[in-house]
Amino acid sequence: EAGVTQFPSHSVIEKGQTVTLRCDPISGHDNLYWYRRVMGKEIKFLLHFVKESKQDESGMPNNRFLAERTGGTYSTLKVQPAELEDSGVYFCASSQVLGAITEAFFGQGTRLTVV
Amino acid sequence: AQSVTQLDSQVPVFEEAPVELRCNYSSSVSVYLFWYVQYPNQGLQLLLKYLSGSTLVESINGFEAEFNKSQTSFHLRKPSVHISDTAEYFCAVLSNSGYALNFGKGTSLLVTP
Numbered sequence A: 001e002a003g004v005t006q007f008p009s010h011s012v013i014e015k016g017q018t019v020t021l022r023c024d025p026i027s028g029h030d031n032l033y034w035y036r037r038v039m040g041k042e043i044k045f046l047l048h049f050v051k052e053s054k055q056d057e058s059g060m061p062n063n064r065f066l067a068e069r070t071g072g073t074y075s076t077l078k079v080q081p082a083e084l085e086d087s088g089v090y091f092c093a094s095s096q097v098l099g100a101i102t103e104a105f106f107g108q109g110t111r112l113t114v115v
Numbered sequence B: 001a002q003s004v005t006q007l008d009s010q011v012p013v014f015e016e017a018p019v020e021l022r023c024n025y026s027s028s029v030s031v032y033l034f035w036y037v038q039y040p041n042q043g044l045q046l047l048l049k050y051l052s053g054s055t056l057v058e059s060i061n062g063f064e065a066e067f068n069k070s071q072t073s074f075h076l077r078k079p080s081v082h083i084s085d086t087a088e089y090f091c092a093v094l095s096n097s098g099y100a101l102n103f104g105k106g107t108s109l110l111v112t113p
Helices: none
Strands: A005-007 A010-013 A019-024 A031-037 A043-050 A054-058 A067-068 A076-081 A088-095 A110-115 B001-005 B008-012 B020-021 B024-027 B033-038 B044-052 B057-058 B064-068 B073-078 B089-096 B099-104 B106-113
Touching: A005 A088, A010 A019, A019 A088, A019 A110, A031 A076, A043 A067, A043 B099, B001 B099, B008 B020, B020 B106, B024 B033, B024 B089, B033 B064, B033 B073, B044 B057, B044 B064, B044 B073, B064 B106, B073 B089
Parallel strands: A010 A110, B008 B106
Antiparallel strands: A005 A019, A019 A076, A031 A043, A031 A088, A043 A054, A067 A076, A088 A110, B001 B024, B020 B073, B024 B073, B033 B044, B033 B089, B057 B064, B064 B073, B089 B099, B089 B106
């Protein structure tokens, strides 16, 4: 069974450009999460989907970030326009049952560099 | 709010030596604690977790962690490390949301011959 897959693995863009990150969760996992790690800091929760609905986007840094989950399958996270402080590693995770207790499976992350 | 602090950013250790990666938590209610590991070029993998019951939890590859309520700690230990244990280790606590994790800054474990 395939794990959580993220595309691309690396992205280097210029300040002001737009970037879209994609996450394909494990098939059948209704819950999808986005996290971000800025260099040298903690991995921070960004938002949570249940199927196609956003349940919690309290961690989204500002309105330059837009997350969608079409049809409750894959998810995209768009940053527009990108700023230097958006650089970091963006992780996606999915779980079958609500709650981290049951284990969320993480992807390998997308390393975003804004120059 | 639930939070964790990892006291060491890097821990170098020789192969076959014991290691302890420290994690302290801050919580005023019931706490659920986790250790995740990220090997080079891979995603985060759950290593072990404490939910309730026995305060000593173990992973399949020889790591163990002990939940210590009086010291608010959840340190990760291994009696003898291998080169393949080289990775970044993250301590995490379940947030008040009941589904999001609050992570520490991570500890890079470097095992050398």
